[in-house]
Amino acid sequence: MQNADANPFLEATGIHKHFPGVHALNNVNAVFHAGEVVAVIGENGAGKSTLMKVIAGVHPPDAGSITIEGESVTIPTVAKATELGIAFIHQELNLSDNLSVGANIFLGREPRKFGGIGIIDQKAIRRDTRAILDQLEMDCNPETTVRELSIGHQQMVEIAKALSQNARMIIMDEPTSSLTQHETDRLFNLIRSLKSRGVCIVYISHRLMEVGQISDRVIVLRDGENSGELERREIDHERMVSLMVGRSLTQFYQHKEHQVGAPVLEVSDVVVPGLSEQPISFTLHAGEVVGMAGLVGAGRTELAQAIFGVDGEISGTIKVNGETVDISNPRDAINAGIALVPEDRRDYGLITEFAVRDNISLSALDRYQTGKFVRQKEVADLATEAVDEFNVKATSIENEVGLLSGGNQQKVVLAKWISLKPKVLLLDEPTRGIDVGSKSEIYQLIEQLAGQGVAILAISSDLEEILRISDRVLVMHDGAMAGELGRDMLSEEAVMGLATGSGNQPINQANE
Amino acid sequence: MKKTLGIFLLLAAIFLITGIIEPRFLRVGNLTNMARWTGLYGILAIGAGFVIITSGIDLSIGSLIGLTGSLFPLFLVGVGLPIGVGFAFVILLALTIGFTHGLLITKLKLQPFIVTLCGLFIYRGVARYITGEINQGFGTDFQGLRLLVKYRVFDVIPMPFVIVLLLGGIAALFLNKTIYGRYLLALGRNEKAARFSGINTDRMVICAYMICSVLAGFGGMLFALDQNSVQPSTFGNFYELYAIAGAVLGGCSLRGGEGTIGGIICGAAMVEVIKNAVFFLNVATESEFTVIGCVILIGVTVDEFIKRFAAKRRARQHATGA
Numbered sequence: 001m002q003n004a005d006a007n008p009f010l011e012a013t014g015i016h017k018h019f020p021g022v023h024a025l026n027n028v029n030a031v032f033h034a035g036e037v038v039a040v041i042g043e044n045g046a047g048k049s050t051l052m053k054v055i056a057g058v059h060p061p062d063a064g065s066i067t068i069e070g071e072s073v074t075i076p077t078v079a080k081a082t083e084l085g086i087a088f089i090h091q092e093l094n095l096s097d098n099l100s101v102g103a104n105i106f107l108g109r110e111p112r113k114f115g116g117i118g119i120i121d122q123k124a125i126r127r128d129t130r131a132i133l134d135q136l137e138m139d140c141n142p143e144t145t146v147r148e149l150s151i152g153h154q155q156m157v158e159i160a161k162a163l164s165q166n167a168r169m170i171i172m173d174e175p176t177s178s179l180t181q182h183e184t185d186r187l188f189n190l191i192r193s194l195k196s197r198g199v200c201i202v203y204i205s206h207r208l209m210e211v212g213q214i215s216d217r218v219i220v221l222r223d224g225e226n227s228g229e230l231e232r233r234e235i236d237h238e239r240m241v242s243l244m245v246g247r248s249l250t251q252f253y254q255h256k257e258h259q260v261g262a263p264v265l266e267v268s269d270v271v272v273p274g275l276s277e278q279p280i281s282f283t284l285h286a287g288e289v290v291g292m293a294g295l296v297g298a299g300r301t302e303l304a305q306a307i308f309g310v311d312g313e314i315s316g317t318i319k320v321n322g323e324t325v326d327i328s329n330p331r332d333a334i335n336a337g338i339a340l341v342p343e344d345r346r347d348y349g350l351i352t353e354f355a356v357r358d359n360i361s362l363s364a365l366d367r368y369q370t371g372k373f374v375r376q377k378e379v380a381d382l383a384t385e386a387v388d389e390f391n392v393k394a395t396s397i398e399n400e401v402g403l404l405s406g407g408n409q410q411k412v413v414l415a416k417w418i419s420l421k422p423k424v425l426l427l428d429e430p431t432r433g434i435d436v437g438s439k440s441e442i443y444q445l446i447e448q449l450a451g452q453g454v455a456i457l458a459i460s461s462d463l464e465e466i467l468r469i470s471d472r473v474l475v476m477h478d479g480a481m482a483g484e485l486g487r488d489m490l491s492e493e494a495v496m497g498l499a500t501g502s503g504n505q506p507i508n509q510a511n512e
Numbered sequence: 513m514k515k516t517l518g519i520f521l522l523l524a525a526i527f528l529i530t531g532i533i534e535p536r537f538l539r540v541g542n543l544t545n546m547a548r549w550t551g552l553y554g555i556l557a558i559g560a561g562f563v564i565i566t567s568g569i570d571l572s573i574g575s576l577i578g579l580t581g582s583l584f585p586l587f588l589v590g591v592g593l594p595i596g597v598g599f600a601f602v603i604l605l606a607l608t609i610g611f612t613h614g615l616l617i618t619k620l621k622l623q624p625f626i627v628t629l630c631g632l633f634i635y636r637g638v639a640r641y642i643t644g645e646i647n648q649g650f651g652t653d654f655q656g657l658r659l660l661v662k663y664r665v666f667d668v669i670p671m672p673f674v675i676v677l678l679l680g681g682i683a684a685l686f687l688n689k690t691i692y693g694r695y696l697l698a699l700g701r702n703e704k705a706a707r708f709s710g711i712n713t714d715r716m717v718i719c720a721y722m723i724c725s726v727l728a729g730f731g732g733m734l735f736a737l738d739q740n741s742v743q744p745s746t747f748g749n750f751y752e753l754y755a756i757a758g759a760v761l762g763g764c765s766l767r768g769g770e771g772t773i774g775g776i777i778c779g780a781a782m783v784e785v786i787k788n789a790v791f792f793l794n795v796a797t798e799s800e801f802t803v804i805g806c807v808i809l810i811g812v813t814v815d816e817f818i819k820r821f822a823a824k825r826r827a828r829q830h831a832t833g834a
Contacts, residue, residue: 352702
């Protein structure tokens, strides 16, 4: 394992990187050893992605040196990085999902027949792919089209590709963000096995629990500078957070009780196409934050979207404030007082090329019209107020949303929905991929809305988050409601037990 | 806005350069002529622009012009319908066609290219069948009606140009000032996000195809009034391509969500100016199409480079934020 005396595989010293107006990396040092799992953490904008991009040849540094096994190198391109044994697995996987596993692994360097006149040696691809997959103990056919694989398997294919290029350092950016617990476990096993073979793994993640599980060492960046390092025995949640934010956030994970009022959303016997046949029922009360846990693919997103009318009419009844509402499209849901903040903000939540103002007002435009003409002034006021209230860091409401950081984008999405003054707020992964600072602001916002009597359902794959914000937790498993846990029964084990369908946890049936 | 200005400046530049090399290009008679064609094609380009903004396409414009251009004189001269009734029939037909396109594209999720390609074949065939391939026209009658295109305001500004400015004004108000315009731009850029925002995206897409077809249908009548001789088998052939070219030159992206009415009219004008310049600059008229093709290609290439430059700058800014 890592050994402070051993020669490092890669050493980056005094790295500087400027972007127009920003000193993204300021004299950053980082050392990576063979056979070591190093987590690089920090808030968004701390410079961790930039550092990784410098090492992987995406951005050349302005100053500083990089050595590999003691020899000074320059890494001007990704191709050079690959040649040096550095592989970067991006959060959004770079696979051609219409091609087979084997074709992806050997893309661009296919073995050829007959002395290389361009005829692909399919047999060699199959054989070599098989060999790599066996090494990774990955049970999948080299001929399978990548599209048909789960996200977890697709990621394995990326790792296989890296290994086939003799990668000695694999950088993984938020590798677990779309994995199920089971897939995460598999990934961790794989990381451990790669480590034992002397591969250096660099692990970038916002999920501190996972960082604690897998890392030998943690490098923390803050505002483009080294903020500290933690060795294996020092790694704990509080230390990581305090290095990241530069202050300790002891109150950060405390739950506050809410004043729970009358039922606001009553969902009864809803059957969602594509999920289990078993009808789903649940109730949200005014001022209550209900967490919805479950593995990825358990059907939580589908359920929320079905309630919001995305799939058209569904069977079952939905009542808002005691009155049955017919919802056959999102407009009906909005009119009934239901808002959905979707999981994937870039694809579903925002028009990224639109200005902040136009995004915030998009759902509310029909409330600001005079004979179908938009009342521009009021729309601008609405946006200006929302930007202030939600502390969106943008220089103007004219800013293009796509240029904001993830946390600020998420605040814009929230502002868009909350400005509709919904009675029911469905949040799907409200803090995925955003920094600790924005996270805590979003938690405060949830508290505030609950205080105003909004009924909130928060879908999250982040157990810490579920435990922190929920008054009550609904757990889904395999397209059906697996159970409900009151605050008093709430624990990671209880949630995971229900989510994996393995636990015979007591199910709290009391609704009140 | 910046882009529209750029397109306008480019148009002005081509205009001036041609004028300096060949002063006859700037004679009133020639300017009036160009304005007339700009008006007629501009109406089609506005329609095509709406569809392109939704990231769709309409290939049936030319055939629809053939159909409405044949039917309008047939209704008035052959059948003897009153002008208003004939006009209403044609408009109704065009609206129905646009509605059908939209319905097939949104509800059955057929691809716009295929739906309107089939339209291209069908309407041409229908035009030929109904007319029995016989030339349609108004003869020496309907001089009053024909003034709709023939009249020149102050003796120089041709009516089609006035009409395109009027329609363009309405279209610009619709696109920029109403909630529907905002919805169209939003769904053209990201249909899913628009739908999740509670926008009835299907209805808006259908609306865009109806606008396109009704403008094509109206344009067909104007062309018929202008030409007074409509050959059902060829009338309007390839006009969809001029319309699309105008819209694209005018800043619409086939990826959707982008485009301004001012730009589109400038784009349509640019196609006409280029055609005319080819004639005046003694370039072999046979190579007219080649020149138009090259100009469009250069236009979109430059645009792509500008975009890439902007994206790079953006990426750099983004990297610091990530």
